[in-house]
Each structure stands twice: as structure tokens, then as C-alpha cells.
Amino acid sequence: MNRTRASGRTVGGLRTLSLQAPAVSLLLLWMIVPLGMTIWFSFQRYNLLMPGMTGFAGLENYEYLLTDPALWSAMGTTLLLVGSVLVITVVGGTLLAVLFQQEFAGRGIARVLAISPFFVMPTVSALVWKNMMMHPSNGVLAWLAQSLGLPALDWFSSLPLTSIIIIVSWQWLPFALLILLTAMQSLDEDQVEAARMDGAGPLAIFFFITLPHLKRAISVVIMIEMIFLLTIFAEIFVTTSGGPGLATTNLAYLIYIQALLDFDVGMASAGGVIAIILANIVAIFLVRMVAKNLED
Amino acid sequence: MRLARHLPVTTLAAAIAVAGQAHAQTEITVATVNNNDMVIMQSLTDAFEQAHPDITLDWVVLEENVLRQRMTTDIATGGGQFDVMTIGTYEVPIWAERGWLEPLENLPDDYNEDDLLASVRDGLSLDGTLHALPFYAESSMMYYRTDLFEQAGIEMPEQPTWEQVRDWAEQLHGTEENLAGICLRGKPGWGENMAFVSTLVNTFGGRWFDEQWNPELNSEAWNNAIAFYVDLLSNYGPPGASSNGFNENLALFSRGNCAMWVDATSAAGKLYDENESDVANTLGFAPAPIAETPKGSHWLWSWALAIPASSEHKEAAQQFITWATSQEYIKLVGETNGWTSVPPGTRESTYANEQYVDAAPFADFVLNAIQEADPTDSSLEPNPYVGVQFVGIPEFQSIGTQVGQTIAAALTGDTSVTQALDSAQRATERTMQRAGYIER
Numbered sequence: 001m002n003r004t005r006a007s008g009r010t011v012g013g014l015r016t017l018s019l020q021a022p023a024v025s026l027l028l029l030w031m032i033v034p035l036g037m038t039i040w041f042s043f044q045r046y047n048l049l050m051p052g053m054t055g056f057a058g059l060e061n062y063e064y065l066l067t068d069p070a071l072w073s074a075m076g077t078t079l080l081l082v083g084s085v086l087v088i089t090v091v092g093g094t095l096l097a098v099l100f101q102q103e104f105a106g107r108g109i110a111r112v113l114a115i116s117p118f119f120v121m122p123t124v125s126a127l128v129w130k131n132m133m134m135h136p137s138n139g140v141l142a143w144l145a146q147s148l149g150l151p152a153l154d155w156f157s158s159l160p161l162t163s164i165i166i167i168v169s170w171q172w173l174p175f176a177l178l179i180l181l182t183a184m185q186s187l188d189e190d191q192v193e194a195a196r197m198d199g200a201g202p203l204a205i206f207f208f209i210t211l212p213h214l215k216r217a218i219s220v221v222i223m224i225e226m227i228f229l230l231t232i233f234a235e236i237f238v239t240t241s242g243g244p245g246l247a248t249t250n251l252a253y254l255i256y257i258q259a260l261l262d263f264d265v266g267m268a269s270a271g272g273v274i275a276i277i278l279a280n281i282v283a284i285f286l287v288r289m290v291a292k293n294l295e296d
Numbered sequence: 297m298r299l300a301r302h303l304p305v306t307t308l309a310a311a312i313a314v315a316g317q318a319h320a321q322t323e324i325t326v327a328t329v330n331n332n333d334m335v336i337m338q339s340l341t342d343a344f345e346q347a348h349p350d351i352t353l354d355w356v357v358l359e360e361n362v363l364r365q366r367m368t369t370d371i372a373t374g375g376g377q378f379d380v381m382t383i384g385t386y387e388v389p390i391w392a393e394r395g396w397l398e399p400l401e402n403l404p405d406d407y408n409e410d411d412l413l414a415s416v417r418d419g420l421s422l423d424g425t426l427h428a429l430p431f432y433a434e435s436s437m438m439y440y441r442t443d444l445f446e447q448a449g450i451e452m453p454e455q456p457t458w459e460q461v462r463d464w465a466e467q468l469h470g471t472e473e474n475l476a477g478i479c480l481r482g483k484p485g486w487g488e489n490m491a492f493v494s495t496l497v498n499t500f501g502g503r504w505f506d507e508q509w510n511p512e513l514n515s516e517a518w519n520n521a522i523a524f525y526v527d528l529l530s531n532y533g534p535p536g537a538s539s540n541g542f543n544e545n546l547a548l549f550s551r552g553n554c555a556m557w558v559d560a561t562s563a564a565g566k567l568y569d570e571n572e573s574d575v576a577n578t579l580g581f582a583p584a585p586i587a588e589t590p591k592g593s594h595w596l597w598s599w600a601l602a603i604p605a606s607s608e609h610k611e612a613a614q615q616f617i618t619w620a621t622s623q624e625y626i627k628l629v630g631e632t633n634g635w636t637s638v639p640p641g642t643r644e645s646t647y648a649n650e651q652y653v654d655a656a657p658f659a660d661f662v663l664n665a666i667q668e669a670d671p672t673d674s675s676l677e678p679n680p681y682v683g684v685q686f687v688g689i690p691e692f693q694s695i696g697t698q699v700g701q702t703i704a705a706a707l708t709g710d711t712s713v714t715q716a717l718d719s720a721q722r723a724t725e726r727t728m729q730r731a732g733y734i735e736r
Contacts (some may be wrong), residue, residue, distance in 0.1 A: 048372035049690040050731075051394055064730055069719070136535035137474070157538045157708035243484050243706025244538055245716075260365045262694035263372070 035276075042269035049263050061270035070246055070254060071271075075278070078250040081165060082229040088169040089225060090218055093176025098210060100177070101184045111181070118174035126238035129167045130156070160240050160247040167235050172228075176221045183217035184210070219293040223286050230279055251275050322612040324379035326463045327356045329363055329599065332566060333432050333639045334382065336629055337620055343628060346407055351612045360487060371396045376606035379613040383428060385419040385671075387684050392427035398603040398610055400426045407618050411600065411643045415667055416598050426600035429621040433641030434562040435584075435665035436495060436685075442580040444468055444475075444555050456585045458499070458524065461556065465532035468555040476491045477532030479554035480525070483541035484704040486696025489686040491595060492558065493703055495584065497521045498592025503675035504687050509733040511724040513699065514717045517588075523713045524587075526706050538707045550575060556583055560597070561662040565636040568656065581658055586604075592674035594665050598641065641666050662719035693732050694728050 029118055045057040089221055100111055117125065133140050134155035142152035155163040187210065195205050233252045242249035242257065249257070255275065259268035318458045334357065340351050345368075358366065363382070370377045371391065383391065390463040391397050399422075405411055409426070416433045420426055438456065445452060448467055453460070465477030481492045494504070499619070502517030512518065529537050534548055542559060546566065549557045550573035570576040601617040603610055619625060623645050630638050635655035638646060640662055646652055653659045674684040683687040686696065699720045706716035729736050 047690075048368060049390075049693075051372070064726065068726070070723075153534065154536045154538075154708075157536065160708075241484060241537075243699075243701045243704050244708045245701055245710050247705065247710060257697070260369070261697050263368055264694070 012074055019270060034152060038269045038272045038276075040269075041265055042273050044266050044269075046265040046269075047263055057266060061266045065267060065270045065274065071247065071274070072256040073075045074249050074251050077161065077246070077248065078122060078230065078252075080161065081168070081232060081250055082226060084165045085168050085172060085229055086222060086225060088165070089172045089176040092169070092173050093180050093221065094211070094214060095185050095213075096173070096177045097180035099294050100181055101187075105211050106178065115174040115178055117170055117174070118178070120171070122171065122234035123238055125171055126235040129163075129170075129240045134163055157209075157244055162242060164232075164235055164239065164248050167239070168229070168232060171235075172225055175225065179221050180217050183214050187213050187225070216293055219290045226282060226286060230275075230282070253276065304478055305474050321350055321352055322591075322609050323352045323354055323610050324607075324612050324616060325354045325356060325377060325614065326380040326382075327358070327363060327367055327378045328380075328382040329360050330357050331360075331562075331599070333562070333637075336633055336637060337431070340628065340632070343602050344616065345490065346614055347619070348612075351615060353616065361485065371604050371606065374606045376604070376608065378604060379449045379607040379609045381604055382431070382599055383602055384600065384681065385596065386688065386692070388420045388428045388600060388602065389422055389682070389688060390690050391602075392422040396605055397427045398605055398607070398614075399602075400429065402493075403618060407622060408643075408645070411623065411645050413642060413644060413663075413666060415596060415669065415671075416642055417419070417524045419596065419598060419671060420600050425544055428600035430598045430600045430619050431621055432562060432639035432644040433596070433598035433666055434545060435596055435641075435662065435669050437561050437564075437584055437661070437665055438556060438558045439549060439563070439567060440556045440580045440581045441552070441554075441575055441578050443578040444471065447471075447582065452580060453580050454583075455590075456582050457585045458496075460583045461558075461585050462524075462528055462532075465528060465556065469532040472552075474553050476534035476548070476554050478528060478556045478558075479534055479540065479545045479548050480529050480537070480558060481541055482529060482533070482538040482704060482707055483544070484538075484697070484700035485541070486686060486693055486700055488700065489703060490696045490700045491597075493525065493700075494520070494685040495593055495595050496587075498527055498675050498684065499585075499587045499589060500524070501588040501676040503677055503679045505679060505681060507678060507680050508729060509680060511721055511728060513721040513724055514714075519713060521587075522703060522706060522717060525703075526713055530708060530709070538704050546633075556652070561658070561665055562640060563639070564658040564662065565640065565656065568658070569634070581661060589676045591676055592684050594669055594670035596666060596671055597685070627667075647736065691727055695724050695727050699729075 042061055043057060043059075045053055045055050045060070047053060050173070086149050093205075097112065099113065100107065104110075120128075131138065136152050136154040139152075139155075141155070145152050153159070192205055192209060195209060231252050232250060233256065236248050236250065236253050237256075240248045242253045252272070252275070255268050256273040258271055259266050262268075328337070338355050338357060341355070345352060356363075356366075367378065367381050367383065369375070371381070388397070393398070403426075404531030412430060413433065416430045417426065420428045420430060438461075440452065445464075448464075448471070450464055450467070461478065467477075468475070481489045483489055497503075498520055500517045500521035502515055502521060505511055505513055534540065534553060540548070540562075545554070545557055545559060546563050548554050549563075550567055552574045565580065567573045567579050568576055573579075586593045601620060603613045603617065607613055621642065623643060626638050626643065626646055630649075630651060635652045638652055638656075640646065640656075640659075647659055647663050669684055671682050671684050671688075683692075686692055700719040702711075702716045702723070705711050706713050711719070725734070728734050
């Protein structure tokens, strides 16, 4: 017994490692097996409907994918969607955070109401927007337009991507608001008071005190939202099914089409690998930016 | 089996007790579509279980597209989740050829296989052997509101043409509040807008592929047909037409919001039911309109029940599918749900039944349309494929979905018709090259 304990002490590093090993290897497997399989499938000729056509495909899947105009259109849509929603939620969230920081009657209730859209499931909110808000004959927006004497707009066919951006922003604005409001609460009131006594107007206070104070929170919001927005799917699936044409097909939806409508596992895996690469490129830039902000 | 049949299986407790014995209960999982007729089938579960006390049914009822995804992934990977699958004329020959479906060779004599309509039966057979049993079958036809036609003084000819339909739509559009001249499918998908669009292209003289499998989507006939469709539907269609599929149009027409509608014959039963439709008393019907040629102007489809080869309860599954497609089942539905709710288009005996023919004035009409549609000769020029409103090759799901999206984009004005068809042509060429039908 003594000997084991003694040897345990001398080779402590090794022993800790052996205790950590199961957890670490499980985590590694958790990550590497699906990734490895995706990469493996992306080099295979593998279509569920063609059991006879199997085997190594080389770069064929990638070749077809990269020469497919749908891929580039989907990449553009993805970036446009993520970019627009980020701008809307960050700008809107900041303004709303400043607003909800003010004292007014019923502030608590107003805050809860403003934050609540975030707790609605994506499929549910997409259905609500599709059938109750944007529907060309039964929707609230059509009713509003008609009572103003304007023709009702068929949102999902005339402005498909804009409609998706509106729905997604409606969902994520509360998230930005929540984080930024929390950050606002740590703002030093004395500093604001001092600035005001020195004669600074509300705009100057906002740009020189509030905004720099919110910088870190904003970069966190951008990073978290970006991760989730790259994979937006439910809203598109429920409302436009990626169309009309390719107008609202983002990368996630394109992979879905290939995997579950065309049953082409090989192509879908190649699409998945490209999505991973894209996400990593975005992540490298983001992590750098956020890290820099957090260091300051 | 005989022993189990005599056991008093009246309560759940008894059922569980029986499950533990030698003559165990078999539970079969039935995957089906949430269409009206299948919902009726599900509601008759008790009737089946009483007649077959050793079998219980477990239902998976889903929307068509979702169901198709689940079934395809299950059967292609040999998952064995389902014992009975609801599939259509498109899937049966393709899946049967891959050995995914159980051939149905030893059907009981009282099933009356010869009573099945020949065109429907052929569509579900591979080398003369049935691989699925037809639950209901349909073609397409035109519905219209007789009150509006009378008011406007329009007489419906025996065979309307698309040119006439356009003029009528123009005349009737907006004559009542929220009234569209015509409702047609616009929702993308090979089983949604492309089913209709394919028949339109056929009658305009076009085809999907030439005899060497070269796609012909940018041909003159396609251009004429799609330009006509886009013009007709965007000028005289309901708002939001590009997201309307069969069910949406059915709701619109039965509420009286469309003057005309060209779609599946299976809607007739529901439209004639006064409890479900506001236009039951003013419903007129005519053959699907034609343009250059009558060939392929109306489709042929049947929903059928099949047993996947991966099922572990094939015998019980066969008992179920023969029950659900039998003459007795049709009689049962007629007696419990009314004769217009009977699953149409599968058996000659249905059309020989006076009770059905009396209740459903459209009966002969539908029978005729189903018998006339010829999947092996659907276009003006010869083509290498089987199918009127689809092409019977595995790649068609992918092609039809892509082209359907492009057509929907043309309908909303996102792209011009010529542009849309050019890009549809390119996409189809790529898919056909990849699958090895044509050289790069």
C-alpha cells in the first residue's frame, strides 16, 4: 500500500493524466467521430436512393458542390442574414437598453414584455409571423396596410429574405437587450452625473460614456449571436422553405436539402465540411476581436 | 391464432395478459399521410382490431413531405421502424426494384385482385407482381362554381381549353369580394407545384427529357407553358399563390374564394360534402383543360400500402393492408362516414355500387379520368420515362424539387420565365450528368 502511494506521489503527473484520460478521450471521441465521419462521407459516392452506386468518389462531391451556383448564393444569403440581424439587434438592443434603464412607471413589466420574444420557440414564432402577422389576407400587417389604403403585401414572396430577417431579429433583439441592460446596470452613475454637471448633453454622454462602457457586452452579444445565426433553420423551413428560388436558402438549409430531400449523403457531408470551414474562419476573426476587447 | 381469436380481449389488462402467452399480440407500426382518407382509416382502428384480435395497430401519421423523408431514410438504411408504409405510384416501382418492398404474391382469394383497376394495378407492380395495394387513386380535373358561370353567361364546353380558362378567369376575377379567377398550386415541391406544372407542360406539347435523357426544360413548349402559368396565376390568382399547395387551395375553393380550380379528383368527395364546403350546391366539374394536345393533361396517382422488406411482422402487416384496401373496408367507410368519403379510384366494384354512384355524381367522371391517363405515353413527342406528372427515376425527387423552386421564383417575379427555365435546365443537366445518364 505504502509503495503504491509513494509511487503515486513520485509520478503524480502521470497519475493525474491517467485519471483524466477517460473524460478527455470521451470528449475527443464525442467531437472526432462525427467530424471524421462527415469528412469520410464527403469523399464517398453515397446516395440513399442508389444502393448500387457506392465507393470512393474522390473530390467529385466537392467539385459538384463548388461549381453549383446554389452554394454561392447560399453563402451570400447566410452572410447577409447574419450581418443584417447583427446590425439590427446590436443597434436596436443598445437603444432599447438605454431606454429601459430610465426610470418610468411599469418599468419591470415593460422589461419582461420586451424580453419575452426570446423565450418563444423558433418554429412557433415563425408560424405566428407567417399566419398571423405577414399573411397577405389574414395578417395584421395586411390589415394595417389596407386600413391605410395601401395594397396588402405578400411578404414571403415579394420580400422573402427581408421577412426572415424581421422574424429572426424579433427573436434575437431581446437577447441583445438582456445582455446590454445588465451591462448598463454596472454603469457608474456618479460618472454620468459628473459629466452632466460639466455640461455634457445626452448625446455626448451616450457616445463618450455609455457606448465605451458597453463595448465588451456588445462584443459578447456579437459572438454568441453569430454562432447561433449561422445555423438558422427552423424559421426558413416553416415560412419559405428556402424559396422562392434560392432567395432564402442559407448554408444550413442547403445541406438539409441535399441530405433529406435529395438523400445525397456524400454531397451533404461535403456541404457540412464547407460549413465547418466557413464557421472556423468567422470564429478566428471573432475570437481575436473579442479577446482584444476583453483585454483592454 | 385460432386460440387467440377466441380469447375475450376486451380490456387493456386482458390484452397485456394475452401478450405474455404463446399466442402473443403482434403490434404493427403503420406510417401514413395526414390526408382525409387516411385519417378515416385511422379512426377505424377499432373495427380492424376487433376483427383481428391478435394484432394491434400503432400509427405514425405525418405530413406528406416529412413522412417521405422518414420512410426513405428508414427503408434505405434497413431501419425496420415501420411494418406498413404509405407510398405512391412514384416510389413503388423504384423501391420494389431495389428489393426494399415485400412482393405481394399470395393474396387471399376473397381479396379479389382482379377487381382492382388495371391502370392503378400496373402502376404498383414490378414484372407483373403487385408490390403495394392501392388505398385510393386519383387523376386531376377542373372544378368551377356554376353560380358564377351562370351569372356571367359562360357555358362550360365538354372539353375546356386553357385559352378559354384564361378568358373566364379574367372575366370572373374580383366580381365578388376576395374572389380569385383561378386557384392553382404554387407551393414548390415535386409533389406540389410540379405535379400540376408537368401536366400543363405536357398539354402544351413539352416533355421533361428527350429519348436520350437530355433535359428539355428551356424548350419552346416549356417557355409557353410557364409564361402562361405565371401570367394566369399572378393576374387572376389568389394573394400569396406561391405558397398555396393542395390543402390551401382546397380550403380556398371550399370557402368560395376561387371561381375555378384545377387539381386532384380526390378533392371531389370533400367539396360535395355540405358539412365541409360552402360550394357543395354550386359545384361544377369538367375535364382538366388542354392546349396543344390532350396527351398528359391530367395525371395519375395512387396512394398505396406496402410492406418494407425490413419488417419483422410481415404476416400481420399483410392482414392489415388487405383489410384496408378490401371491398369490405370500402363498404365499412360508406356505412360509417357516408358514401362520398369512400376511398375512390381503386376498385371496379366501387363504381358498380349504386349507393356510391348515387351519392357521388362525379363517380363516373373520375373513373374515366383515371382510366384514360396513360403514364407510359404522356407527352406529344416520345419520352423514355414512365409517369404523367413525374418522371419515374430516383433522381426526379431532387430535380423536381429544384425546378419547383425555380418555377416558384418565376411566379413571384423574382426572375423572368426565360431565366428561370435556363437555370432549371442547367441544374437538371448537372444532376443527370452526376447520375450518369448523359455525358458531361
